[in-house]
Amino acid sequence: MAVILMMMSVLAWSIYPVIAAWGVEQIAIWEFIFFSQVFSIGSAWLLLQLTPGASSVPYKRFFAYERKDKLRLLYNVIAFLGSQLCLLGSFAYITKSGATIAFETWPIFAMYLTPVLMKKSWEVIPARDYMFAIIALAGVVFILCPEVSNSFFIGDNVTMLHYGAILLPVFGGFLMAAASAFKASVAQNIEVKGHPVISLLSMQVAMGWYFLPITGAFALFWPGQESVYTAQNIFALAVVGIFILTMGALFYTWSLLRATRSNITVLWYFVPVFSAVWFWWTGTSAVTDYIIIGAILVISSNLLISTKADSKCAYMTTLVSLLAVGIFCYFTDGIPGLDDYYEAIGVPIVFFVILVAFTMDRLIRRDVTEENLAISILHRIFQSKNMTKAHRKIVVENVTQMLRTNNVEKINALYKKIIAIKYKNLADVAEDIDRLALSKTQNTNFGDLFVTALIAFMTVGVTIVFRIGDFVADAFCIGMTASVVFIFFTIVDLSNSRKSFHLEFKENGERVLADEVTRDNSSDIILSSILIFMLLTAFTGLLWYKHYGF
Structure with a gap:
């Protein structure tokens, strides 16, 4: 209604x-x-x-x-x-x-x-x-x-x-x-x-x-x-x-x-x-x-x-790139000269996909490991008879804060607050706390990101600049660029996800999921889908008009 x-x-x-x-x-x-x-x-x-x-x-x-x-x-x-x-x-x-x-x-x-x-x-x-x-x-x-x-x-x-x-x-x-x-x-x-x-x-x-x-x-x-x-x-x-x-x-x-x-x-x-x-x-x-x-x-x-269909960086940058590249392709023509346009694009894509696969796998495994370690630590401190109420509060607050940051100095400060508790009180979880702290200090390798970004830029550049002057090449260019942008910024999102922990632990052991993961965004997804459909339809019509007229 x-x-x-x-x-x-x-x-x-x-x-x-x-x-x-x-x-x-x-x-x-x-x-x-x-x-x-x-x-x-x-x-x-x-x-x-x-x-x-x-x-x-x-x-x-x-x-x-x-x-x-x-x-x-x-x-x-x-x-x-x-x-x-x-x-x-x-x-x-x-x-x-x-x-x-x-x-x-x-x-x-x-x-x-x-x-x-x-x-x-x-x-x-x-x-x-x-x-x-x-x-x-x-x-x-x-x-x-x-x-x-x-x-x-x-x-x-x-x-x-x-x-x-x-x-x-x-x-x-x-x-x-x-x-x-x-x-x-x-x-x-x-x-x-x-x-x-x-x-x-x-x-x-x-x-x-x-x-x-x-x-x-x-x-x-x-x-x-x-x-x-x-x-x-x-x-x-x-x-x-x-x-x-x-x-x-x-x-x-x-x-x-x-x-x-x-x-x-x-x-x-x-x-x-x-x-x-x-x-x-x-x-x-x-x-x-x-x-x-x-x-x-x-x-x-x-x-x-x-609309808040997806708050991740990959979604936003993909839509922005779709707009920018779509407009660029409509007003400009590619520079012919490559003997095989699609083969030239395929070479950097292979290296790009390999780098992305290794980087994403490493980030996902590390994120899952850290969450598992944290959940195990938090559950065991409520079961431990060596932990006082004050000690339990310190561990809960600092472990959850450690999961919500990638800043090494802050991680070190939080770690020091935890290990200030006597070892005999931490004995049940001390080993996993050390593993968690060490894992959190391993941030995304700048070299990986730099090389991946370089190959992504080269792929997008070749795709846009040397495209063939027809409808299919323009449409392919828009889709290909948006895909490369989405994949690259997915790595950024995976890195940022290591700063999030969507489970709230209270002092009495109660657990509550964070509001941002329990919000129903189905209506946002529907509206955003309509938006994307409108964008694709509009650019399809514009490119068709550019090459064939009406």
């Missing part, structure tokens, strides 16, 4: 840019925004009156809001209106589908703005998310760069302000992120426990005290183009106000309430995909190869930030 509700919201909001682009061709932008808000506020008020039990729920009216909530609601309204003005205004200067996709970078901005405005326990943003944000920025660059060839940017009177128009949808996305953060902050403060839908509708009505006067004043004193009203565009205004601004938001919140996992929000990132399809289907805006590549980067970065 939650997925259905979220998809209804996604479909509703994906239609908005198409209807808005058509609407502002006949109606002035501020009038379009004003009347759509009239329909939105009116429908929210009507739904609030018709909701069973709403009259008995003690929800806050606008004038009962605290001063800071009124201010933040005002900031939300200003930021939202600014975002819509930037998006709708950009349609006059750049490709509508491109502007929409660039605008949909707002969830990334929201990731950084929301924790600043909402008092809540937030996870620390990992470093990898900053890298994915840069990928999204690269996607925006791909979308907007071709726009400089637009007639608006060509001529003797072109200034830097003209080029600033390209950034309108990006700035609009930033304002949309600010609006969502302010709105979430107010929603958190005025929510009536157990009645989230009523709380949302009441807040939507409360925003009318700002929306209608502000948009009405702008529509009156800054009319812009002359508006022509027809039955069709009035109906479009009603659709935007009732079914998108009100019902779309309601479906979104309702889906979050019904969902058991917060990652259902990743479905939102299909909005720009559907919008681009609607633009293409209606003939409103062309979808170019640059827009497709930009959309791939923006959507991929959003999904990678939101």
Whole structure:
């Protein structure tokens, strides 16, 4: 049910840019925004009156809001209106589908703005998310760069302000992120426990005290183009106000309430995909190869930030290499000259596989040995009659910490704390403690990694640079490079796994598996599989277009 509700919201909001682009061709932008808000506020008020039990729920009216909530609601309204003005205004200067996709970078901005405005326990943003944000920025660059060839940017009177128009949808996305953060902050403060839908509708009505006067004043004193009203565009205004601004938001919140996992929000990132399809289907805006590549980067970065199908380095770097090499192969051709391209690749691959096999085998065996030694030690100290409670605590804490580090100095310090206990008290486990400490000091051989990386780099280089100029060679290059990257970084992950131990031992002998290994990530895997399928389909289509056209 939650997925259905979220998809209804996604479909509703994906239609908005198409209807808005058509609407502002006949109606002035501020009038379009004003009347759509009239329909939105009116429908929210009507739904609030018709909701069973709403009259008995003690929800806050606008004038009962605290001063800071009124201010933040005002900031939300200003930021939202600014975002819509930037998006709708950009349609006059750049490709509508491109502007929409660039605008949909707002969830990334929201990731950084929301924790600043909402008092809540937030996870620390990992470093990898900053890298994915840069990928999204690269996607925006791909979308907007071709726009400089637009007639608006060509001529003797072109200034830097003209080029600033390209950034309108990006700035609009930033304002949309600010609006969502302010709105979430107010929603958190005025929510009536157990009645989230009523709380949302009441807040939507409360925003009318700002929306209608502000948009009405702008529509009156800054009319812009002359508006022509027809039955069709009035109906479009009603659709935007009732079914998108009100019902779309309601479906979104309702889906979050019904969902058991917060990652259902990743479905939102299909909005720009559907919008681009609607633009293409209606003939409103062309979808170019640059827009497709930009959309791939923006959507991929959003999904990678939101889903946790696999937190290992190999998975992340493989997807990044897939994006990078796919784009490189689309825009460039190989250098012919090798008599047998595939045979030339095969030589370094043989050495690469041999080195990887030996290194992986050594790391896996050592990791398993260390875990077995640690588990044996920890069980035996609870069975030993020579161990006092204080000694047992020292051994448990230091052995588990030893398993969670590869730092030799720290391992030595932990080992010294353990052997400070008298030998007669450690007699039952002393031998295995020594074995564990010695094994932990044996880190991954730098020489192995260096030579493996060198051969991997040579394999990838030959595969990319000297590829044959056909569809199969380009596709092979993307797949081969991603595979080599995955295998190499699997070694890195195996080395890092020697710093993890997912079993918690308590002082009384109780054992608990760590949360990170008990979390069900099946939904993340499904969503990530969809992402990968989309990537492969998009690059297949692009490469086919490159070599054979459509």
